[in-house]
Amino acid sequence: SDIDCLKSVEDSLHDPHNSFKSSWNFNNKTEGFICGFRGVECWNVSTNQVLNIRLAHMGLEGQFPQGIRKCSSLTGLDLSGNKLSGPIPSDISNILPYVTSLDLSSNRFSGEIPKSIANCSFLNTLLLDNNQLTGHIPPQIGLLIRITTFSVANNLLYGPVPSFAGTNFSSDSFANNSGLCGSPLEPCNSSSDSFKSGFVVGYAVFSVSFVTIFISYCVPWWTQGKKRSEASLMQILLNQLLQRDSKRKEAQQMKKVPEIPHMDFLSEETKKASLLSYSEIKEATDNFNKENVIGFGRMGTTYKAVLPNGSLLAVKRLYDTPAFDEHFITELKTLGSLRHDNLVPLLGFCIQSKERLLVYKYMTKGSLYDWLLPEEGEARIMEWPLSVKIAIGVARGLVWLHDRCNSRIVHLDISSKCILLNENFEPKLSNFGEAILLKPNDTDSTESSPFANCEYWQSNFFKEDVYCFGIFLLELITGEDPKRMTTSSNSGNETPVLNEWVTVDFFCSFVNKSMMGQGFDQEIFQFLTVALDCVQPYPDPRPTMLQVYKTLGAVGKKHGLTIDSEILEHTRKTSAPRGDECNEDEITEV
Numbered sequence: 001s002d003i004d005c006l007k008s009v010e011d012s013l014h015d016p017h018n019s020f021k022s023s024w025n026f027n028n029k030t031e032g033f034i035c036g037f038r039g040v041e042c043w044n045v046s047t048n049q050v051l052n053i054r055l056a057h058m059g060l061e062g063q064f065p066q067g068i069r070k071c072s073s074l075t076g077l078d079l080s081g082n083k084l085s086g087p088i089p090s091d092i093s094n095i096l097p098y099v100t101s102l103d104l105s106s107n108r109f110s111g112e113i114p115k116s117i118a119n120c121s122f123l124n125t126l127l128l129d130n131n132q133l134t135g136h137i138p139p140q141i142g143l144l145i146r147i148t149t150f151s152v153a154n155n156l157l158y159g160p161v162p163s164f165a166g167t168n169f170s171s172d173s174f175a176n177n178s179g180l181c182g183s184p185l186e187p188c189n190s191s192s193d194s195f196k197s198g199f200v201v202g203y204a205v206f207s208v209s210f211v212t213i214f215i216s217y218c219v220p221w222w223t224q225g226k227k228r229s230e231a232s233l234m235q236i237l238l239n240q241l242l243q244r245d246s247k248r249k250e251a252q253q254m255k256k257v258p259e260i261p262h263m264d265f266l267s268e269e270t271k272k273a274s275l276l277s278y279s280e281i282k283e284a285t286d287n288f289n290k291e292n293v294i295g296f297g298r299m300g301t302t303y304k305a306v307l308p309n310g311s312l313l314a315v316k317r318l319y320d321t322p323a324f325d326e327h328f329i330t331e332l333k334t335l336g337s338l339r340h341d342n343l344v345p346l347l348g349f350c351i352q353s354k355e356r357l358l359v360y361k362y363m364t365k366g367s368l369y370d371w372l373l374p375e376e377g378e379a380r381i382m383e384w385p386l387s388v389k390i391a392i393g394v395a396r397g398l399v400w401l402h403d404r405c406n407s408r409i410v411h412l413d414i415s416s417k418c419i420l421l422n423e424n425f426e427p428k429l430s431n432f433g434e435a436i437l438l439k440p441n442d443t444d445s446t447e448s449s450p451f452a453n454c455e456y457w458q459s460n461f462f463k464e465d466v467y468c469f470g471i472f473l474l475e476l477i478t479g480e481d482p483k484r485m486t487t488s489s490n491s492g493n494e495t496p497v498l499n500e501w502v503t504v505d506f507f508c509s510f511v512n513k514s515m516m517g518q519g520f521d522q523e524i525f526q527f528l529t530v531a532l533d534c535v536q537p538y539p540d541p542r543p544t545m546l547q548v549y550k551t552l553g554a555v556g557k558k559h560g561l562t563i564d565s566e567i568l569e570h571t572r573k574t575s576a577p578r579g580d581e582c583n584e585d586e587i588t589e590v
């Protein structure tokens with residue numbers, strides 16, 4: 001279908017300077033031939049599946065190419081700097097359901113911005129500036145919680161600027177329109193009072209629906225007292241949204257926002273932590289004393305907290321940046337709803353004014369990163385059987401996340417930093433701020449899940465975790481940062497690009513000498529082979545986490561580690577047709 005897609009794009013765009021059509025030769029039928037077309041990027045050359053189309057500044061004429069909907073895995077579209085005209089299609093979210101970057105700026109598009117653009121829920125870049133767009137900006141656009149780059153400047157828009165749940169944009173993003181008002185522009189004046197009150201009502205409705213969307217994900221955290229938890233969580237999140245909005249006062253007059261309630265419906269363990277008030281947490285961390293800091297992360301500082309009864313907690317205090325609210329909520333939606341031996345238990349959270357605190361069980365041995373690559377002091381060597389245990393535990397946690405019954409989860413931030421170790425060196429995955437919840441592969445689903453019927457697309461996400469697992473495994477085996485080992489080949493990139501020439505032999509030379517010759521060389525070699533399988537440049541050939549788990553598990557058996565038959569059984573069930581029994585409770589218990 002992607003070939004048809006490109007044919008129809010070619011048909012619907014007039015290319016007066018022959019800027020792209022000259023390279024779009026559909027007669028050449030070699031593997032991946034469309035991936036060499038100008039402006040076309042593929043997921044994987046062997047499958048002819050288009051990832052991005054970039055046809056900017058080519059003097060193109062015509063209307064928005066509707067046939068682009070046939071490019072079923074498209075994530076990026078750049079048609080900026082052309083002479084395209086007519087409306088942006090009203091069903092844009094059906095045309096581009098997975099788009100993360102959409103740039104239609106500097107064209108001649110007219111008409112209203114379609115409301116359905118708010119359903120392109122993966123958008124992080126939306127540029128519609130320098131067109132002839134009219135009407136209001138649909139307030140639903142504020143629902144795009146991933147959005148980080150946005151502009152509608154230089155159009156003919158009027159009415160209030162929507163409140164964005166994810167971030168605040170500067171006035172440049174809205175400049176030079178016919179009559180946009182409200183933060184960050186001038187306040188809407190009193191002559192627009194009737195509109196304003198309508199907006200406040202609309203905003204309240206929007207906030208509630210926004211909150212309701214979250215609740216549908218949050219509910220599993222509280223398996224008992226579900227109704228009560230929905231109400232409570234709604235209040236908490238509504239509180240958050242209202243606080244951030246400049247119209248807070250008006251909204252509060254309409255509906256008094258209650259205090260965050262106690263959540264006595266939580267499990268005993270969770271209850272203890274969740275019932276802690278801000279002041280108790282403050283006391284337990286000695287007023288967030290720097291002596292109690294156990295680590296600094298990208299999103300916040302983590303403190304050790306000691307309760308009066310001697311229990312230990314880890315409290316992550318997020319930096320005061322609105323952008324991190326999304327991470328905070330994602331962490332709650334994902335980790336907050338899960339209990340598994342290989343996930344760090346998120347016990348509770350606290351929102352107080354600008355403070356966002358996440359409360360975890362304290363992991364006495366800290367992060368794996370601090371063992372392997374400490375910023376201060378000597379790296380501590382892990383005995384081989386311990387490395388095997390950690391690798392298998394991490395794989396087990398990932399299989400469990402990837403193959404869950406009702407909501408599969410991709411972590412997307414696996415590294416030795418997010419692997420915490422308890423007193424028995426059992427690894428626990430943490431940092432779910434980037435995670436994504438996916439529906440199961442129910443291709444006959446009648447629900448309008450954006451992921452339905454797109455197994456391939458989902459699988460690429462899962463393979464991202466597999467890649468990161470491979471990097472972690474290399475780190476675990478060699479005690480070296482793979483980035484440093486291969487710097488000459490990738491000039492210090494954050495994500496190491498391991499070239500095909502990087503072989504098991506290459507990594508063998510990095511394996512800690514004290515590990516070799518202890519009777520485990522064959523096993524080390526096997527683990528390295530698995531790691532290199534995981535870090536293959538293209539996602540397709542990488543194994544699944546289940547395959548990895550089985551291979552590593554076979555080695556684990558020699559060390560008396562048992563492979564989790566529940567996971568295998570569970571995975572078998574999830575791959576059965578929809579409607580088969582799928583009892584998640586069986587596996588959510590720790």
Ligand SMILES: Nc1ncnc2c1ncn2[C@@H]1O[C@H](COP(=O)(O)OP(=O)(O)OP(=O)(O)O)[C@@H](O)[C@H]1O
Binds near residue numbers: 297
């Ligand atoms: N539950 C916990 N128990 C014990 N130590 C923890 C716990 N959570 C975090 N830490 C420590 O705090 C450090 C910082 O954690 P944090 O998650 O903020 O940052 P990070 O792991 O570097 O990841 P990121 O930068 O992606 O947020 C960790 O490396 C670990 O040493």
